[in-house]
Amino acid sequence: MDMKMRIAQRLAEAAQNSYEGCAVTGDDLYAMLEIPPEKKMGDYALPCFRLAKTLRKAPPMIAAALAEKVAGSEIERVEVVGGYLNVFLARSGMAKDIVEAVLAKPGRWGSSNEGEGKTVCLDYSSINIAKRFHIGHLSTTMIGHSLKRIYDFSGYTTVGINHLGDWGTQFGKMICAYKKWGSREMVEQGGVQAMVDLYVRFHAEAEKDPSLEDEGRAWFKKIEDGDEEAMAIFTWFKEVTLKDTQRVYDLLGVTFDSYNGEAFYNDKMGPIVDELREKGLLVESQGAQVVNLDEYNMPPALVLRSDGATLYITRDLAAAFYRMKEYKFDKCLYVVAYQQNLHFKQLFKIIELMGHDWYKGMEHVSFGMVSFGGQALATRKGTVVYLEDLLGKAIDKAREIIEQKSPNLPNKDEVARQVGVGAVVYFDLHNERIKDIDFQWDRALSFEGETGPYVQYTHARCCSVLRKAPDLTGVTPNYDVLCDDEANDVLMLLSRFPETVRKAMELNEPYLITRHTTSLAQAYNKYYFEHRIMDESDLAGTAARVALTDAVRDVIKTGLWLIGVEAPERM
Ligand code: ARG
Numbered sequence: 061m062d063m064k065m066r067i068a069q070r071l072a073e074a075a076q077n078s079y080e081g082c083a084v085t086g087d088d089l090y091a092m093l094e095i096p097p098e099k100k101m102g103d104y105a106l107p108c109f110r111l112a113k114t115l116r117k118a119p120p121m122i123a124a125a126l127a128e129k130v131a132g133s134e135i136e137r138v139e140v141v142g143g144y145l146n147v148f149l150a151r152s153g154m155a156k157d158i159v160e161a162v163l164a165k166p167g168r169w170g171s172s173n174e175g176e177g178k179t180v181c182l183d184y185s186s187i188n189i190a191k192r193f194h195i196g197h198l199s200t201t202m203i204g205h206s207l208k209r210i211y212d213f214s215g216y217t218t219v220g221i222n223h224l225g226d227w228g229t230q231f232g233k234m235i236c237a238y239k240k241w242g243s244r245e246m247v248e249q250g251g252v253q254a255m256v257d258l259y260v261r262f263h264a265e266a267e268k269d270p271s272l273e274d275e276g277r278a279w280f281k282k283i284e285d286g287d288e289e290a291m292a293i294f295t296w297f298k299e300v301t302l303k304d305t306q307r308v309y310d311l312l313g314v315t316f317d318s319y320n321g322e323a324f325y326n327d328k329m330g331p332i333v334d335e336l337r338e339k340g341l342l343v344e345s346q347g348a349q350v351v352n353l354d355e356y357n358m359p360p361a362l363v364l365r366s367d368g369a370t371l372y373i374t375r376d377l378a379a380a381f382y383r384m385k386e387y388k389f390d391k392c393l394y395v396v397a398y399q400q401n402l403h404f405k406q407l408f409k410i411i412e413l414m415g416h417d418w419y420k421g422m423e424h425v426s427f428g429m430v431s432f433g434g435q436a437l438a439t440r441k442g443t444v445v446y447l448e449d450l451l452g453k454a455i456d457k458a459r460e461i462i463e464q465k466s467p468n469l470p471n472k473d474e475v476a477r478q479v480g481v482g483a484v485v486y487f488d489l490h491n492e493r494i495k496d497i498d499f500q501w502d503r504a505l506s507f508e509g510e511t512g513p514y515v516q517y518t519h520a521r522c523c524s525v526l527r528k529a530p531d532l533t534g535v536t537p538n539y540d541v542l543c544d545d546e547a548n549d550v551l552m553l554l555s556r557f558p559e560t561v562r563k564a565m566e567l568n569e570p571y572l573i574t575r576h577t578t579s580l581a582q583a584y585n586k587y588y589f590e591h592r593i594m595d596e597s598d599l600a601g602t603a604a605r606v607a608l609t610d611a612v613r614d615v616i617k618t619g620l621w622l623i624g625v626e627a628p629e630r631m
Contacts, residue, residue: 062555062556062558062559063134063149063154063157063158063555063556064090064093064104064555064556064559065086065090066132066134067093067104067134067135067147067149068086068087068089068090068093069086070130070131070132070134070135071086071089071093071106071126071130071145071147072084072085072086072088072089073129073130073131074125074126074129074130074131075089075111075115075126075129077129078125078126078128078129079115079117079125082114082115083114084111084114084115089106092106092107092110092111093105093106094106094107095556096146099545099549101141101144101146102138102139102146102147102148103147103148103149103552104146104147104149105144105145105146105147106123106126106144106145106147107119107143107144108120108122108123108126108143108144108145109143112143118143119142119143120140120142120143122143122145123140123141123142123143123144123145124140126138126145127139127140127145130145130147133150133153134149134150134153134154134157135147135148135149135150136148136149136150136151151542151543151548152539152540152543153539154551154555155539155540155542155543155547155551155604155608156537156539158551158554158555158611159537159539159542159551159554159604159607159608159611160607162554162611162614162615163607163610163611163614166614167614167617167618167621168213168618169554169557169558169611169614169615169618170213170557170558170560170561170615170618171213171214171215171561172213172214172215172558172561172562173214173215174214174215174216174562175211175214175215175216175217176215176216178215178216178217178390178391179216179217179218179219179387179388179389179390179391180211180216180217180218180219180389180390180391180392180393181218181219181221181383181387181389181391181392181393182204182207182208182211182218182219182220182221182393182395183204183221183223183379183392183393183394183395183396184200184201184203184204184205184207184208184220184221184222184393184395185197185200185201185204185205185222185309185314185316185395186200186221186222186223186224186225186321186396187222187224187225187301187305188224188225188226189224189225189226189231189297189298189301189321190230190231190234190252190255190256190259190297190301191225191252191256191301192252192253192256192304192444192446193252193304193305193308193446193447193448194444194445194446194447195430195432195445195446195447195450195499196397196429196430197447198430198447198450198484198488199395199397199427199428199430199488199493199497200395200396200397200427201309201312201314202312202314202485202488202489202570202623202624203395203425203427203488203489203493203568203570204220204393204395204425205220205312205313205314205624206489206570206573206622206623206624207393207395207425207565207568207570208220209621209622209624210561210564210565210570210573210622211565213561213622214561214562214565216390218317219317219318219383219387219389220315220316220317220318221316221317221318221319221320221383222316222318222319222321223320223321223322223379224298224319224320224321224322224323225321225322226298226321226322226323227321227322227323227326227375228280228322229276229277229280230259231279231280231283231294231297232276232277232278232279232280232281232282232283233259233262233263233266233272233273233276233279233280234255234258234259234262234297235279235282235283235290235293235294235297236262236272236275236276236278236279237258237259237261237262237265238255238258238293239279241258241261242254242258247296247297247300248300251300251303251304252300252301252304252305255297255300255301262276284326302319307448308447308448308451311448311451311477311481312451312481312485312624313624313626314624320379320382322372322375324379325375325378325379325382328378328381328382329370329374329375329377329378332374332377332378332381333349333363333364333374335414336351336363336410336414339413339414339415341410341413341414342363342364343360345360346366347366348362348364348365348366349362349363349364350362350363351363351406351410351413353406353409353410356409358402358405358406358409359402361373361406361407361410363377372403373403373406373407373410376403376407377407377410377411380392380407380411380422384416384418389418389421390421391421391422391423392421392422392423393422393423393425393568394422394423394424394425395425395427396424396425396426397426397427397428397429398426398427398428398494400424400426401424401426404422404424404426405424407422408422408424423568425493425568426493426494427493427494428493428494428495428496428497429496429497430488430496430497430498430499431496431497431498431499432445432498432499433498433499433500450484450499451480451481451484453480453501454480454481454483454484454501454504454505455476455477455480455481456476456480457480457501457505458475458476458477458479458480458483458505458513459472459473459476459480461479461505461507461513462475462476462479462631465631466630466631469630469631470630474628475628475630475631478516478626478627478628479512479513479516479628479631480505481625481626482512482513482516482620482625482626483504483505483511483512483513484499484504484512485512485623485624485625486504486511486512486515486574486623486625487499487503487504487511487512489570489571489574489623489624490510490571490574490575490578491571492569492571493568493569493571510575510578512620512625513631514578514581515577515578515581515616515619515620515625516620516625516626516627516628516631517631518581518584518585518612518616519581519613519616519617519620519627519628519629520627520628520629520630520631521585521588522584522609522610522612522613522616523613523629523630524630525588525593525606525609526606526609526610526613528594529593529594529602529606530594530596530599530602532599532602532603532606535599535600535602535603536600536603537600537601537603537604537606537607538598538600538601538603538604539604540604541598541601541604541605542604542605542608544591546583546586546587546590546591547587547591547608549583549586549587550580550583550584550587550608550612551608553576553579553580553583554580554611554612554615556576557576557580557615557618557619560572560573560576561573561622564622570622570623573619573622573623574619574623576619577615577616577619577620577623580612580615580616580619581616584609584612584616587608591605593605593606593609594606
């Protein structure tokens with residue numbers, strides 16, 4: 061059980077002993093306990109005004125009553141300050157408890173079975189066919205990947221879905237352009253970029269010769285009708301895109317369980333449109349079929365165009381129903397930029413209006429924009445930063461730094477990849493999702509401050525301490541040497557890690573884990589600089605400090621893993 065839970069239980073016992081018939085539980089108090097802003101105010105604080113209503117007493121009185129009754133070996137003393145009850149944990153005993161608890165589940169500290177028997181679908185990355193993977197897709201890819209790991213770690217069954225953007229008239233135009241000016245070799249060699257070039261050329265030529273638009277539409281019609289030639293080219297375009305993109309996914313270590321995208325739902329929209337109609341939700345508007353959402357302060361959602369064509373939202377409706385039927389999800393998360401806020405609000409509202417209460421499990425996990433040295437990304441202006449180029453450059457820069465710092469490192473290429481990619485991913489996941497990010501090389505790749513390389517370096521430092529440790533078999537650690545403030549900071553961060561994982565999941569915010577892991581690295585470095593780990597004259601103390609180092613190494617590695625960053629053992 062985690063330390064905070066134990067304190068909450070102790071306080072609940074005290075409340076029950078102070079107030080007859082009091083129904084306050086450990087879980088209630090767990091949710092109320094705060095971490096005070098300063099260490100001198102205790103390790104945890106209970107804001108008693110939150111109990112005032114239930115207990116019908118003034119907060120300072122509640123704090124005083126609890127202070128008198130609370131007992132337990134984990135608590136050294138308590139202090140009443142205004143309406144707060146500040147709790148100071150007993151340091152001896154605590155170190156042993158925490159370090160041993162962490163080391164008892166290597167790689168699993170913070171994991172739980174909270175999600176057992178429940179399923180989460182995560183829709184992330186969701187790239188568009190025949191478009192290059194640019195840094196605008198970094199956040200959806202990495203937030204989604206991290207959340208998938210967090211949910212896995214908490215016992216959920218997870219389904220990672222790359223909802224491909226593989227439908228639309230642009231594909232007709234692309235085939236038309238390919239037939240006129242392209243060749244197999246050109247696309248095979250040039251990959252997605254060749255398709256992009258064809259598309260650009262189509263538009264340039266169509267300005268001179270508008271009849272091309274009709275040809276493009278005709279090709280799209282052929283795709284819709286399942287024409288053999290059109291389908292063959294289209295399928296091949298998809299394969300080339302996925303193969304190109306796979307290189308980036310491989311660098312990032314990102315995987316999916318399903319690539320069912322927009323086209324997959326072609327034959328699955330009918331029943332849903334019928335249901336909408338039967339339930340009286342479809343109305344005609346200028347020949348098109350829409351769902352009216354005036355009442356909810358939203359513009360109408362266009363479901364069928366006047367020519368009967370379906371839209372993005374029609375496909376998302378079909379996808380939601382399919383996912384419900386196929387996976388029986390408890391949650392279905394859409395990791396998509398905030399520009400699509402309205403789309404998802406409409407989508408969820410329509411399902412609610414259809415009377416399916418599983419809409420409650422659907423959530424739009426939105427995020428802000430990524431810019432690059434202050435420049436937003438615009439495809440047409442040529443300022444696009446492709447993810448593959450960005451990662452390549454990060455790896456090169458990391459290699460330069462490694463070359464300077466540790467020229468004798470054996471696996472320099474691999475470490476350069478781990479550090480370069482890690483720096484980019486960390487940078488993307490170290491702030492609240494909704495904040496815009498301005499990517500800067502020097503900040504991302506610095507070995508100081510809140511950066512990926514800094515945290516990775518601390519992990520490597522722990523590994524190096526462990527390599528240098530003397531043989532400690534048979535030595536019983538003396539945990540009393542871990543009672544100082546610096547060790548205590550490290551211990552508290554280890555102890556609170558599971559809580560952070562839970563919170564990150566509850567809010568779908570990986571950055572909480574990034575921050576916590578960074579604080580742990582900072583606290584350990586402070587400890588490391590102020591205390592000697594190895595002391596030949598005191599093997600029992602050495603064993604305790606080495607065990608602490610091992611626990612830190614393990615939790616940093618887990619924290620980084622949860623945000624999709626690797627942890628090299630030497631760098
Ligand atoms: N392909 C879309 C885009 O790049 C994102 C799709 C998100 N997922 C969804 N189910 N709508 O903007």
